[in-house]
Amino acid sequence: MKKILILTLLFLLVSFGAAAADYYPEYSGEPTTITMWAWTSNENYSIDEFEKVYPNIKVKWENISDYYNKAQTALSAGTGLPDVIMIEYSYAPQFMSIGAFQPINNWLDKDTFVELYGEDALGWCAMDDNIYGTPQDSGAMALFYRKDIFDKYNLTVPTNREDYVSEIKKLKKAAPELDFVRPPIGYSMWWIGQIWQAGGKLFDYKDGNWYIDFTNPTAEEVFDFWGKLLDEGTIDLQMYWNPDWYNSLNNGRTAVVELGSWFAEWLKYNATDSEGKWRIALPAQWNKGKQHNSMIGGSGFYVSTQSANPEAAALFVNWLNSHPDSLTQLHNKSNLPVLVSNRFGEVIDQVSGPDKFFGGQNIGQKLWESHKLVNTTFITLPIMSNVDESLSSLLQDYADGKIEKFSDILPMWQESVIGTMQEFGYNNLIIDQLPE
Structure with missing residues (x-):
């Protein structure tokens, strides 16, 4: 019996070594x-x-x-x-x-x-x-929240988008000087990430063709969701990556940020005064019965x-x-x-x-859990700088009152992106549909 056990262990070790060698072949x-x-x-x-x-x-x-x-x-x-x-x-x-x-x-x-x-x-x-x-590195989206604000105003971490809206309005009523969340002006990957997390896409690549469809049902659902909150003044847009935004995170003016996993380290270095006050949760889901995430x-x-x-x-x-x-x-x-x-x-x-900064929470396990919910890809267009600039311009126009309804941004954004793709010589476009 002992001999069989030793042989079995040797077999497992050799098998593992062979598998590892397959992953990492020798240099020739x-x-x-x-x-x-x-x-x-x-x-x-x-x-x-x-x-x-x-x-x-x-x-x-x-x-x-x-x-x-x-x-x-x-x-x-x-x-x-x-x-x-x-x-x-x-x-x-x-x-x-x-x-x-x-x-x-x-x-x-x-x-x-x-x-x-x-x-x-x-x-x-x-x-x-x-x-x-x-x-x-993974950019899996996570919900970063200020536990001190949640505790003070008896807020609950939302697990779906309906609860998300309820908590926004609850804080708005209790402390109108605070922001539950403020989406970014520009930063197209944030908006793309919202659509991706809802199970949708704006564009794709297959068999040598670029597919573009910004007004598909899932994208419209996401923009309608945020648009309703923005149009009625329940929340506002904000420019990210500037001193005002940094201060809002550091001094507790903003309760929630939805960003990629990398934001955990970013907070540690850029919001030092808020140590111990942040926690991380899975992002609120769009479809209650089907957990999904984006990057x-x-x-x-x-x-x-x-x-x-x-x-x-x-x-x-x-x-x-x-x-x-x-x-x-x-x-x-x-x-x-x-x-x-x-x-x-x-x-x-x-x-x-x-993790001391996150009040002793094991954020590695939570972010790994968040990453494992990413089960679809999202291929970006080969003009992402232009995609980002176009959205930034449209969102600024909305903030300045030049665009009345937020959801009107989607078709305008698509028109701008298609024009740029064609200008750069991408004639392999299939418009208003996504691949099966």
Whole structure:
């Protein structure tokens, strides 16, 4: 019996080793150094772990400023891009469509990618069956709320959108000087995230065509929901990322913010006086019987078309964003509370625990729970800068009283986006419908 047990354990160990080797194949090239651009902090800890496993590959990490402008300049010049470049998921299709990345399917096939990151992540890292990189951090939407405000005014964390409205009106009546929530002027990914969380889309890509339909029933439902609250003056819009917004979060003028998982670390560094007063919950659901979530933000690492060492770069981006040793370092040292890889589940209990800023709440577990509700992808258009500028302009017009009804923004936004796509030469458009 003892012999059988030992043989069984040996079989399991060999099987696990074989599986791990399949995830992370050996490097077949000559000793090399690859370069990486990334704006996150302390990536060097994961790099150190990678270089222990792949001693013939050295990684030179640069944290640069004016990130996207430098990337565009290097792409236009045909030289100057690193081997590996960090890009937000919302901008990745734009870089894919202009040839900034090269495929890494030879070293990371589709089946392995899906096993490590999930099928939905293909929408952020692949196009036309070509895989260009791997996803790193999750932007899964969560509900960040001020527990002190909720306690003082006897508010309940809403679990659905009907309760959400009730709590908004409850606080409005009890403390009209406070804001339950204020949606952003601009920041299109916030609005896209609302529609995505409701189970809808505004656009998609399939079989070489871009589909655009801003006025589908789900998108209209979401804009009608927010529009009613805004039109009647129950809530107001607000410009995010400026001192007034920062102060409203720090001094307790705003009770709720719905943003991606990364916002947990952002609060710690930008609302220091509010330590201990925040908590995190799952976002209020649009469909009571069907839990679902979206991503607001998040970034991946892609192999640039200018890389002369695509094998080394491909091995690195996969190991960086899926190996448990790297995921542990990214969580602990790079301040990334939730990683996309399915293997993050192997280390979540080890790396997460009570968080002082959030009153001792185990936010890692809550954000991981939020991430696991993301079960569909949302492919963005290859003109996201223009998509964002268009919405910002329309929302500002609404705030200035130039647009009377909030829901009128959707068809105006679609018209602007279609015009820009056509102007940039995208003639492969299918309008007013989404793929099956």
